[in-house]
């Protein structure tokens with residue numbers, strides 16, 4: 033079992049942390065609920081922080097004179113400078129965060145696809161980020177940031193959690209200023225990185241292998257390529273490649289039937305009939321049985337706390353109505 037450090041995660045306060053929505057409601061979120069024990073959440077409601085009441089008239093983003101404005105419905109009060117100032121001051125005041133879970137569609141917190149209106153209040157085809165989210169994205173372009181609604185999708189959620197915990201670990205390596213820790217980090221993440229992006233994994237390997245440069249230079253370059261590597265989730269084909277690689281370590285130690293069982297689990301994962309967890313559990317059981325030390329430490333087997341893995345999606349289909 034990996035020893036995970038608690039990440040610091042910014043969260044829109046209306047998501048399970050307070051009744052601060054314009055209508056005085058709180059939003060229920062399975063993701064936020066299930067991660068409360070595992071994250072140090074930093075809740076914030078930018079609209080309340082700039083002095084708006086609960087309840088209040090809702091707000092919208094208006095595009096006028098080539099600029100986005102933050103305007104309240106009905107009163108038409110303009111809060112653009114207040115929210116811009118607050119976002120900057122607030123992010124200055126908090127410690128570095130490791131991730132953010134923000135409320136979708138909000139003119140303050142939405143990270144994309146927030147509606148834009150004309151000054152007369154008509155919707156346009158334009159979409160943008162919320163005012164607070166824009167500052168978060170600007171300052172923290174490389175951490176795990178997602179909208180809560182998207183985290184209901186298993187692939188997006190797994191990627192968010194993998195990125196969050198990988199970057200959290202990397203920060204510790206960076207702070208330690210130890211090349212030995214960087215080598216260990218890279219070694220333990222070898223198969224995870226291979227599943228994410230083979231090309232960037234090789235570049236990272238070359239950076240780590242170059243001991244002649246000073247730590248500062250190496251870590252900066254490493255960080256840049258780590259961020260490129262974690263940009264997109266791993267693909268099914270890359271995962272199969274990694275699973276076959278790991279399988280190669282024990283294929284001559286297991287029985288013919290066990291091999292067939294593993295190959296079948298790969299096919300079912302490929303056909304999206306089973307989740308990745310099935311071939312991974314099989315491999316893990318053999319890693320434990322044959323005590324393969326090098327593989328035991330691979331983060332690929334547990335990129336985030338197991339308790340946060342949700343494989344229930346595959347059981348959601350209502351077979352009785354088929």
Ligand code: SF4
Nearest residue numbers: 045046077135138141
């Ligand atoms: S979306 Fe953001 S600004 Fe709106 S209620 Fe939630 S926390 Fe407050």
